[in-house]
Amino acid sequence: MPEEMELNPNQHKRLQELNQALDSGMFVHVRRMLHQMPPCDVALLLESSPPAGRKVLWQLTDPEQHGEILEELNEDVMEGVLQLMAPETLAAATEGMDTDDIAYVLRSLPDSVYQEVLEQMDGQDRHRVEAALAYPEDTAGSIMNTDTITLRADVSIDVVLRYLRLRGELPEATDALYVVDEDDLLLGDIPLSTLLTVSPNVNVREVMDGNAETIHVSMDENDVAALFERHDWISAPVVDEQGKLLGRITIDDVVDIIRENAEHSMMGMAGMDDDEDTFAPVVKSTQRRTFWLAVNLCAALVAASISNMFESTLEQLATLAILMTIVPSMGGIAGNQTLALVIRGLAVGHIGEGNSRWLIGKEAAIGMLNGIIWATVIALVVTLWKGDWTLGVIIAGAMFINMSLAGLAGVTIPLLMKKFKIDPALAGGMALTTVTDVMGLFSFLGMATLVLA
Amino acid sequence: MPEEMELNPNQHKRLQELNQALDSGMFVHVRRMLHQMPPCDVALLLESSPPAGRKVLWQLTDPEQHGEILEELNEDVMEGVLQLMAPETLAAATEGMDTDDIAYVLRSLPDSVYQEVLEQMDGQDRHRVEAALAYPEDTAGSIMNTDTITLRADVSIDVVLRYLRLRGELPEATDALYVVDEDDLLLGDIPLSTLLTVSPNVNVREVMDGNAETIHVSMDENDVAALFERHDWISAPVVDEQGKLLGRITIDDVVDIIRENAEHSMMGMAGMDDDEDTFAPVVKSTQRRTFWLAVNLCAALVAASISNMFESTLEQLATLAILMTIVPSMGGIAGNQTLALVIRGLAVGHIGEGNSRWLIGKEAAIGMLNGIIWATVIALVVTLWKGDWTLGVIIAGAMFINMSLAGLAGVTIPLLMKKFKIDPALAGGMALTTVTDVMGLFSFLGMATLVLA
Numbered sequence: 001m002p003e004e005m006e007l008n009p010n011q012h013k014r015l016q017e018l019n020q021a022l023d024s025g026m027f028v029h030v031r032r033m034l035h036q037m038p039p040c041d042v043a044l045l046l047e048s049s050p051p052a053g054r055k056v057l058w059q060l061t062d063p064e065q066h067g068e069i070l071e072e073l074n075e076d077v078m079e080g081v082l083q084l085m086a087p088e089t090l091a092a093a094t095e096g097m098d099t100d101d102i103a104y105v106l107r108s109l110p111d112s113v114y115q116e117v118l119e120q121m122d123g124q125d126r127h128r129v130e131a132a133l134a135y136p137e138d139t140a141g142s143i144m145n146t147d148t149i150t151l152r153a154d155v156s157i158d159v160v161l162r163y164l165r166l167r168g169e170l171p172e173a174t175d176a177l178y179v180v181d182e183d184d185l186l187l188g189d190i191p192l193s194t195l196l197t198v199s200p201n202v203n204v205r206e207v208m209d210g211n212a213e214t215i216h217v218s219m220d221e222n223d224v225a226a227l228f229e230r231h232d233w234i235s236a237p238v239v240d241e242q243g244k245l246l247g248r249i250t251i252d253d254v255v256d257i258i259r260e261n262a263e264h265s266m267m268g269m270a271g272m273d274d275d276e277d278t279f280a281p282v283v284k285s286t287q288r289r290t291f292w293l294a295v296n297l298c299a300a301l302v303a304a305s306i307s308n309m310f311e312s313t314l315e316q317l318a319t320l321a322i323l324m325t326i327v328p329s330m331g332g333i334a335g336n337q338t339l340a341l342v343i344r345g346l347a348v349g350h351i352g353e354g355n356s357r358w359l360i361g362k363e364a365a366i367g368m369l370n371g372i373i374w375a376t377v378i379a380l381v382v383t384l385w386k387g388d389w390t391l392g393v394i395i396a397g398a399m400f401i402n403m404s405l406a407g408l409a410g411v412t413i414p415l416l417m418k419k420f421k422i423d424p425a426l427a428g429g430m431a432l433t434t435v436t437d438v439m440g441l442f443s444f445l446g447m448a449t450l451v452l453a
Numbered sequence: 454m455p456e457e458m459e460l461n462p463n464q465h466k467r468l469q470e471l472n473q474a475l476d477s478g479m480f481v482h483v484r485r486m487l488h489q490m491p492p493c494d495v496a497l498l499l500e501s502s503p504p505a506g507r508k509v510l511w512q513l514t515d516p517e518q519h520g521e522i523l524e525e526l527n528e529d530v531m532e533g534v535l536q537l538m539a540p541e542t543l544a545a546a547t548e549g550m551d552t553d554d555i556a557y558v559l560r561s562l563p564d565s566v567y568q569e570v571l572e573q574m575d576g577q578d579r580h581r582v583e584a585a586l587a588y589p590e591d592t593a594g595s596i597m598n599t600d601t602i603t604l605r606a607d608v609s610i611d612v613v614l615r616y617l618r619l620r621g622e623l624p625e626a627t628d629a630l631y632v633v634d635e636d637d638l639l640l641g642d643i644p645l646s647t648l649l650t651v652s653p654n655v656n657v658r659e660v661m662d663g664n665a666e667t668i669h670v671s672m673d674e675n676d677v678a679a680l681f682e683r684h685d686w687i688s689a690p691v692v693d694e695q696g697k698l699l700g701r702i703t704i705d706d707v708v709d710i711i712r713e714n715a716e717h718s719m720m721g722m723a724g725m726d727d728d729e730d731t732f733a734p735v736v737k738s739t740q741r742r743t744f745w746l747a748v749n750l751c752a753a754l755v756a757a758s759i760s761n762m763f764e765s766t767l768e769q770l771a772t773l774a775i776l777m778t779i780v781p782s783m784g785g786i787a788g789n790q791t792l793a794l795v796i797r798g799l800a801v802g803h804i805g806e807g808n809s810r811w812l813i814g815k816e817a818a819i820g821m822l823n824g825i826i827w828a829t830v831i832a833l834v835v836t837l838w839k840g841d842w843t844l845g846v847i848i849a850g851a852m853f854i855n856m857s858l859a860g861l862a863g864v865t866i867p868l869l870m871k872k873f874k875i876d877p878a879l880a881g882g883m884a885l886t887t888v889t890d891v892m893g894l895f896s897f898l899g900m901a902t903l904v905l906a
Contacts, residue, residue, distance in 0.1 A: 072683075164650050292786065
């Protein structure tokens with residue numbers, strides 16, 4: 001059982017120290033501390049601060065680091081910080097950032113500000129960023145960098161080595177150079193480790209990997225992440241229809257996608273947006289959560305209207321009211337177990353047309369087996385508790401029906417949603433619970449009405 | 454809203470083709486197809502197959518690839534496959550695998566088999582694997598590789614380059630070489646990109662990064678993952694107390710941890726084990742899910758015993774029974790929203806002692822605001838539906854109390870669990886729902902009894 005990550009003790013202490021220094025107005029001290037921290041740690045501190053402290057902290061950070069801090073922030077927090085920056089300061093901050101990171105930051109600005117920032121950037125940067133922004137969000141194009149180093153196939157490794165020494169530093173996370181022809185068509189790649197281990201006298205063509213896998217610029221970013229994860233890549237080249245090299249995607253951006261996706265499933269199942277800032281202001285958070293609560297109120301009212309159909313039965317026997325929440329509750333849990341399994345299976349790519357029928361059969365069988373087990377248990381409990389075996393039989397019947405249905409619904413609901421392009425992580429749980437609540441109440445109260453009437 | 458990943462169309466087709474070929478007994482054809490696929494794709498196919506097909510498929514895979522396929526499989530599926538292998542075949546399969554991957558595979562074997570496999574391995578490999586197995590699971594030591602390339606500080610880059618050419622291939626995912634003294638104390642590192650860009654005449658000492666951050670061998674793997682994610686590392690050196698270099702951790706293992714953690718939160722909240730194989734046999738799956746259903750039955754019986762306290766009130770007015778599920782349901786959803794936010798916040802390290810009080814205040818405020826909103830809405834709905842404003846006032850009061858409590862419970866329950874080292878992702882949801890169910894029923898039926906008595 002993995003434990004959760006946490007701020008390590010040092011960061012904790014630093015956060016408390018900073019907060020104390022802020023509270024006592026020791027801004028010079030705070031500024032010095034912030035300037036000495038790496039940008040990623042400053043970003044974590046900002047994300048871990050309530051909104052008021054966040055504003056003050058940002059004013060005290062090193063303007064030189066603004067770009068690097070921004071790209072590390074999550075979307076919600078970044079939006080808040082961007083509102084504190086003038087367009088020309090922002091344009092200055094983007095200098096030296098990777099193209100895809102600038103695009104990520106600019107995408108969250110209102111249109112007017114965004115144009116202003118673009119105008120403040122220097123010509124070449126603006127051109128690159130505009131190109132990046134032209135690719136749809138969530139595609140390979142939107143997360144690629146254009147800072148590739150390209151080689152020609154007919155030069156010798158020795159020439160390459162001399163060129164690299166002349167050039168100095170390589171772009172971050174470079175693990176391979178790309179070989180292209182005069183039309184920029186990708187011919188292959190050479191890992192840095194190959195450059196270091198082959199003889200300097202051979203030609204690039206002889207040692208390059210000509211079968212290097214490429215990523216099409218319009219590929220969905222989730223498919224990109226799946227490829228990286230499966231192949232343990234560190235970076236991969238991005239090409240267009242013709243096979244022209246457009247840029248490269250690096251593992252750090254892919255890690256962000258993997259985390260976001262996983263958070264999306266987890267937060268989505270609880271009816272939350274995965275962008276939500278942990279320390280967002282009260283009113284904003286309340287607004288965001290309203291939709292889901294409204295949907296749930298409707299679902300709860302639907303369930304109540306089911307019991308309403310059986311009002312006269314409930315009048316006859318109040319014990320039914322006491323027992324009627326048990327069957328829906330068990331169905332909801334069993335269904336949610338199946339649902340979580342299927343959502344994960346869809347997310348990691350295990351479930352497709354070839355095996356979904358098998359999966360439906362399996363989960364239906366588990367549902368029925370669960371139904372038999374829990375019907376027996378609840379029959380015993382209720383018979384002993386209420387001293388009435390008729391009630392025991394009724395609740396057992398309802399339990400069997402609802403648990404069997406829950407297994408089936410837990411797998412068919414997400415598969416159907418997927419087919420109709422509805423996100424099962426977001427809407428699956430609510431749909432499922434409504435089904436198991438309605439069916440649980442209906443079968444229990446319905447059978448009770450038939451038997452006791 | 455990110456879409457889920459899926460088997461891409463090619464893989465889908467391949468899976469169907471394979472299944473058809475298997476069904477019609479064309480084993481030679483299947484074998485040929487499997488042998489031509491990269492190990493990671495074979496692993497995905499195995500994971501996407503029901504157990505019966507999985508057995509047949511494994512027999513047809515290329516024994517040369519067995520090691521690489523095994524390390525890509527998830528734990529549950531791997532255990533199934535290991536049962537099909539004799540110890541000596543398994544020992545042969547581990548040849549050439551990374552130490553940490555061999556340790557991962559061996560950890561899931563029963564003790565007797567595990568000893569037998571170790572005995573079948575050649576001396577040096579066995580020694581390395583035993584060393585890896587000596588580190589506790591889930592620490593940096595258990596995920597590190599020992600295949601580092603080390604340099605001395607006083608040699609020239611030219612000598613290093615000649616050594617590397619002589620050596621040939623570098624270990625996978627090598628992005629830096631490590632500089633150590635005669636006692637193996639880590640002095641610094643040199644990224645491959647530095648080796649390629651500096652003058653060959655300088656000494657290692659002059660160009661190495663002497664402030665390279667290191668990972669202590671007993672650090673929790675989740676802290677390791679957080680560091681990698683924050684610093685965009687590709688690999689990092691692992692050291693002992695004295696600062697001796699023991700090995701290195703690479704990003705591919707970290708990506709696995711990040712995904713596992715995120716899946717753990719998501720599956721855990723639904724009462725599922727994150728190791729669960731999507732295509733596990735029915736009986737095994739049912740067993741695994743029983744515990745959580747049993748816990749839930751207890752929780753549901755607790756809730757039923759609350760309504761039982763108000764049996765005479767329920768006898769007087771069946772409408773109460775119809776309405777009594779609404780308040781617990783809304784409290785459960787609101788509480789779960791907060792819970793998901795806090796679990797995510799703990800997982801990414803945003804929440805610590807410095808800010809948890811602020812967070813409790815914020816979520817309590819959201820709970821009260823939610824309470825006011827939904828109390829008003831439900832008062833109107835119930836008054837209109839049942840034509841009785843007294844009922845409307847009663848349910849509104851209960852809604853306010855329960856929603857306020859839900860916000861508070863959603864943040865305090867996971868923080869308390871964390872303090873007592875209980876995993877909030879696993880147990881938080883059930884604890885929370887029990888609280889909101891009990892409080893919802895108690896406040897609604899309690900107030901109804903007071904008012905209507």
